[in-house]
Amino acid sequence: MIAIKDLTVKYQTKNEEILALDRLNINIGKGEIYTFIGPSGCGKSTFLYVLSGILKDYSGSVLIDGQIINPKSQRIGLILQNYGLLPWKTVYQNAMLGVKIKNQPPVEEYSSYIFRKLGIDNLLNRYPKELSGGQQQRVALARAFILKPDLLLMDEPFSALDAISREEMQELFLNIWKENNVTTIFITHSVDEALYLGRKIVVFSPSPGRILKVIDNPCFQLDNLRYRDEYYDMSARLRKILDKG
Amino acid sequence: MLLKDKWQGALYSLVVVIILWQAVAWLLKLPIVPFPWAVCVNIAEIFASKMEIHVLYSTARVLAGIAIAMLLGIPLGFLMGYYEKVDKILSPLVYFTYPVPKLALLPIVMLLFGLGETSKLIMIVIIIVFQIIITARDAVKDIPPEIFRSLKSLGANKLQVFSEIILPASLAEVLTSIRLALGTAVSVLFFTETYGTEYGMGYFIMDAWLRVNYLDMYAGIVVLSFMGFCLFIAIDIAEKYLCSWR
Numbered sequence: 001m002i003a004i005k006d007l008t009v010k011y012q013t014k015n016e017e018i019l020a021l022d023r024l025n026i027n028i029g030k031g032e033i034y035t036f037i038g039p040s041g042c043g044k045s046t047f048l049y050v051l052s053g054i055l056k057d058y059s060g061s062v063l064i065d066g067q068i069i070n071p072k073s074q075r076i077g078l079i080l081q082n083y084g085l086l087p088w089k090t091v092y093q094n095a096m097l098g099v100k101i102k103n104q105p106p107v108e109e110y111s112s113y114i115f116r117k118l119g120i121d122n123l124l125n126r127y128p129k130e131l132s133g134g135q136q137q138r139v140a141l142a143r144a145f146i147l148k149p150d151l152l153l154m155d156e157p158f159s160a161l162d163a164i165s166r167e168e169m170q171e172l173f174l175n176i177w178k179e180n181n182v183t184t185i186f187i188t189h190s191v192d193e194a195l196y197l198g199r200k201i202v203v204f205s206p207s208p209g210r211i212l213k214v215i216d217n218p219c220f221q222l223d224n225l226r227y228r229d230e231y232y233d234m235s236a237r238l239r240k241i242l243d244k245g
Numbered sequence: 246m247l248l249k250d251k252w253q254g255a256l257y258s259l260v261v262v263i264i265l266w267q268a269v270a271w272l273l274k275l276p277i278v279p280f281p282w283a284v285c286v287n288i289a290e291i292f293a294s295k296m297e298i299h300v301l302y303s304t305a306r307v308l309a310g311i312a313i314a315m316l317l318g319i320p321l322g323f324l325m326g327y328y329e330k331v332d333k334i335l336s337p338l339v340y341f342t343y344p345v346p347k348l349a350l351l352p353i354v355m356l357l358f359g360l361g362e363t364s365k366l367i368m369i370v371i372i373i374v375f376q377i378i379i380t381a382r383d384a385v386k387d388i389p390p391e392i393f394r395s396l397k398s399l400g401a402n403k404l405q406v407f408s409e410i411i412l413p414a415s416l417a418e419v420l421t422s423i424r425l426a427l428g429t430a431v432s433v434l435f436f437t438e439t440y441g442t443e444y445g446m447g448y449f450i451m452d453a454w455l456r457v458n459y460l461d462m463y464a465g466i467v468v469l470s471f472m473g474f475c476l477f478i479a480i481d482i483a484e485k486y487l488c489s490w491r
Contacts, residue, residue, distance in 0.1 A: 052398035071400035084395030088413040088490040097409070101399040127490045153398070 002028040002051075002151065002183065006060035009046050019208035020046045023060070026202065026211060030065075031181040035194040035217075038204025039242070044187045047209065048155050051185065052078045064151060075102065077144030077152040077182070081159055083136045085128040091139050092124040098147035111146045117176060118142050134165040138172075145176055152177075152184040158193070170196055174221075191238050195219045195231060203241050213241055251481075277459055284463040291461065295449075296468060302444040304472060306362070307434050310369030311423060318374045319419060322381025323411055332382065339378055347372045348436065360441025368437050373426035380422035384415030417488040424480045431473040446472070 007024040010017050020043040028034055038044055049055035050062060053071035062069055069076075077098070078084065085094045095115070099106060115121040118138040128136055137157060144152055158166045174197060177184060188194050194201050199220045203212040215238070219230050263281050270278045288296070325332040325339075351368060358364040388410060396406055438447025446469040453461035 049394070052394070053400070054394050054397050071398050072402075073400070076398050076400075078395055078398035080391050080395060082389075082391055084391050086392060086409065086413070088488070090490075097396075098399050101396065101401045101405055101409075129490070147399070 001030050001065060002026075002185075003063045003066075004028075004060070005062075007047075007050065007058060007062055008060050009043070009050060009055065009058045021050075021058075022208040022210045024209070024211055026214065028183060028185065030183055032199055033177065033184040033186065033197065034200050034202055035186045035188055035198030036202045036204060037188055037191065037194040037238070037242070038209065039206045040189060041207050042204045043207060043209030044189075044204060045155055048078075048153050048185070048187055051151070052076050052153050074151065075147050075149045077147050077149035079137075079140045079144050079152070079154045079157045081156045083128070083133075083140045085136055085139055085143075087128050089127075090124065091120060091126050091128070091131070094128065094139050095120075095124075095142040095146055098143050098149075102147065104147075107146065110148075111142070114142050114145050114176070118172065134161050134169060137161065137169060141169075141173060141176070145180060145182075148180070149182055152182045154184065154186045156188055157186075159189070166193075173197070191235050191242075192226075194238065195234055196225060201238065203238070215241075279460055279463055284460060284467060287460045288464045288468060291464065292468070295461075296464070299444055299446050299449040299465075300468060300472060302442075303434060303438065303446040303469070304476075306365055306438075306445065307369065307427075307430055307472075307476065310366050310430055310434070311373065311427070313366065314370045314374040314377055314426070315419075315423065317370070318377030319381050322378040322419075323385055323407075323415070325378070325382040326385025326415075327411065339375060343375050343379070348433065351437075355441075362442075365434075365437040365442070369430050369433050372433050373423075373430050376422050376426045377419065380418050381415055384418040385411055388414045417484060417491060420480055420484040420488070424477060424484075427473065427476055427480065431469070431476075435469065 004024055004026050007021055008019070009021040011020055012018075024047070036044055036047070046055065050058050051069065053069045053074075053076065064074055067074070075098075086097065089097065095111065096106065099111075112121065115124065118141060120135060120138050120142060123131065123135060123139075128139070131139070137160075140157070158169050161169060170193065186193075186197050188197075195217060196219070198217050201215045201217050203215070204210070205212045217234065219225055219228070219234050222228060222230065225231050266278075266281050270280045321335070325335055347368070350371065351364075354364045354367050354371075358367060392410055392414070393406065396410060401409065434445070435447040435450070438445035439451050442448055446465055450462055450465035450469065453459070453465055
């Protein structure tokens with residue numbers, strides 16, 4: 001479980017100090033999936049950098065299973081909008097990077113299962129530049145899942161994809177997520193994506209980032225979600241909260 | 246460029262150079278411009294008996310110079326690219342000394358290190374090391390931050406960041422800078438071999454010139470050029486092999 005208490009992040013620019021995150025308080029249970037939504041520039045990515053251990057300059061406390069974040073001892077899967085693949089490594093090497101860095105024994109059976117599931121098992125010897133955006137994102141997903149992370153962090157991972165592959169990827173992701181039940185924080189600026197992927201939805205205020213509201217999402221895991229009334233009601237409700245800011 | 250195109254390009258330039266040379270030799274009809282064919286025959290005749298040792302000396306010097314420049318320049322460039330503080334301290338030094346014509350330092354180097362091998366190597370190193378430092382530094386600075394982020398979130402240590410990111414990301418640029426520095430290195434080599442030694446292509450060419458043996462002199466120039474060309478190709482092949490992902 002992730003316990004965040006009074007998390008505050010300030011940036012120092014040349015002339016002034018900018019408050020990026022203002023006293024965030026939230027607890028995220030094990031195996032939960034939360035979508036975080038907010039206008040751009042609200043500090044969502046900053047929040048993710050704190051959780052992934054990249055940004056260490058914060059006040060307040062962030063504990064993962066009672067321990068301070070440390071990417072060296074915890075397994076954190078991070079998936080970024082621009083995929084974060086290393087261009088000089090093949091698909092296979094990229095997907096295995098997490099396991100390699102962690103010095104874990106290779107898990108051939110599980111990884112080939114993930115490759116098949118993501119439909120990249122025939123691309124393993126290619127380099128990232130030879131892949132489409134959607135394919136690259138599948139590799140990033142494979143890397144994260146093969147690591148069997150304690151925490152999965154996703155920063156608008158599908159926003160660079162076209163609408164059709166985006167929905168395809170969302171479905172694929174949810175599919176694998178259900179089998180693994182990884183604690184997941186999914187950052188998005190799309191209301192649709194927040195509704196489709198989040199068991200709970202956290203709404204951020206415009207800068208400085210504060211948590212406006214945490215909503216239970218009744219739409220989560222409903223079949224044919226996008227054709228249902230609940231979906232339209234919830235989207236309207238979310239948009240209202242976002243508009244009021 | 247494809248390998249085949251490259252070879253065709255090289256062959257084409259060789260043919261053009263030979264035709265021009267032949268034409269000039271015909272027009273001038275002077276002993277200082279011998280015919281290409283005569284020079285080739287001469288190379289075949291004297292290579293094993295007279296030239297081989299000089300080629301070996303020159304190749305060894307240029308390779309040692311490049312190796313030392315790489316050993317000094319690449320780590321320094323990486324440090325400057327990765328640590329802002331190191332860059333702040335060293336950058337002004339590099340920029341200040343970069344435009345100084347290094348060949349002008351030859352008398353100082355000779356006074357300090359004598360006429361032997363050391364001063365020759367030092368000259369080659371100081372002339373090419375700066376290019377390598379600056380390229381290595383810029384190559385590291387150009388690595389997008391998100392590439393570091395994804396590795397840091399995995400808990401990678403410094404050594405892993407170095408071997409998984411910094412080295413492979415900058416290798417191609419560094420090899421290119423070495424290839425460019427190579428031309429300069431061979432010119433400097435020639436220059437330093439004109440003093441304080443009896444071995445090396447520089448010595449061979451100048452000696453032939455003083456003995457008014459133009460065939461030998463041309464043979465030396467052709468062999469020295471060919472040597473540079475081979476080194477150039479070797480780096481090209483290394484780049485193709487090591488950076489196949491590009």
